[in-house]
Amino acid sequence: MTRTLTLAAMLGLAALTAPPAHAADFDARSPKDVLAVVTTNGASGELTIGKDGKPTIKGQAGRIYFDVYFDDCDATKAQCGTLIFTGSWDSRKVTADQINRWNRWTLFCPAYLEADSSPDMWYSVAVSARSGREDVADDVERWMNCLQDFDDFVGAPDDFLKRNEPVTPPPAPSSPH
Numbered sequence: 729m730t731r732t733l734t735l736a737a738m739l740g741l742a743a744l745t746a747p748p749a750h751a752a753d754f755d756a757r758s759p760k761d762v763l764a765v766v767t768t769n770g771a772s773g774e775l776t777i778g779k780d781g782k783p784t785i786k787g788q789a790g791r792i793y794f795d796v797y798f799d800d801c802d803a804t805k806a807q808c809g810t811l812i813f814t815g816s817w818d819s820r821k822v823t824a825d826q827i828n829r830w831n832r833w834t835l836f837c838p839a840y841l842e843a844d845s846s847p848d849m850w851y852s853v854a855v856s857a858r859s860g861r862e863d864v865a866d867d868v869e870r871w872m873n874c875l876q877d878f879d880d881f882v883g884a885p886d887d888f889l890k891r892n893e894p895v896t897p898p899p900a901p902s903s904p905h
Contacts, residue, residue, distance in 0.1 A: 756859035757807035759783035759798050765861060766796065769868045781805055792875050811864075813851040813871045817882045822847045826885040830878075833892055837874035849878045 754761050759775055763785050766773050771794075773787035778797070782805055785796035792815065800809035824841060831838050839849040851874055853867045881888040 754861040754864075755807065755857060756811075756855035756861075756864050757809060757857065759785065759806075759808065761861075762796065762798075762811060762864060765864045766868055769865055770872060771868075783808070789872055789875055792879055794871075794875060809855060811853045811855060811867070813853075813874075814848065815850075815875055815878065816842075816846060816848045817879070818846060819882045820845045822882055822885050826881075826889065829889050829893075830881055830885075833889070834874070834877070836870055837878065839878065847878075847882055849874065 756762065763773055763775050766785060766787055771787045771789040773785045773796075776784050776786055778784045782801055783798045787794045787796060794813060794815040797812040797814065798805070798808035798810070799812060801807065822841065822845075827839050827841055827847060837849050837851045839847055841847055851867075851871050853864075855864065877888075
């Protein structure tokens with residue numbers, strides 16, 4: 729009986745500490761699994777190895793190219809804890825002020841200007857063994873929306889900002905006192 733209770737306790741502890749059941753089918757830390765989500769959410773892509781030996785996805789959504797870098801990887805670089813989505817544009821017509829206004833507008837995808845004045849945007853995500861396919865799919869969808877918005881912004885920054893800046897309410901009437 730003691731052995732049965734010990735076995736039951738061990739099985740219960742294993743169930744509490746085991747990764748979720750979906751982990752066998754999907755691991756958000758796996759570049760191959762992330763690539764599968766990227767390519768089923770409207771983009772094409774291929775997995776490559778960067779100069780630093782870390783996996784990278786070279787992707788394309790419509791006419792927009794992007795990369796997904798993997799960071800915080802294990803020794804074999806087969807599982808990584810951080811995904812960094814990046815996009816670069818060739819345009820030189822975006823100013824620092826416009827980028828600052830973009831950054832005040834966006835919640836998830838900040839941007840900056842490179843030394844040559846070309847705009848770049850990024851989005852990073854921490855993942856773990858408990859991150860599900862749906863979680864990564866939500867992040868990929870958010871990234872795809874950011875790509876489209878930023879592409880629209882880069883094409884006509886002032887027009888984009890004018891259309892998307894919050895409307896300032898009129899001042900409250902002053903009191904008659």
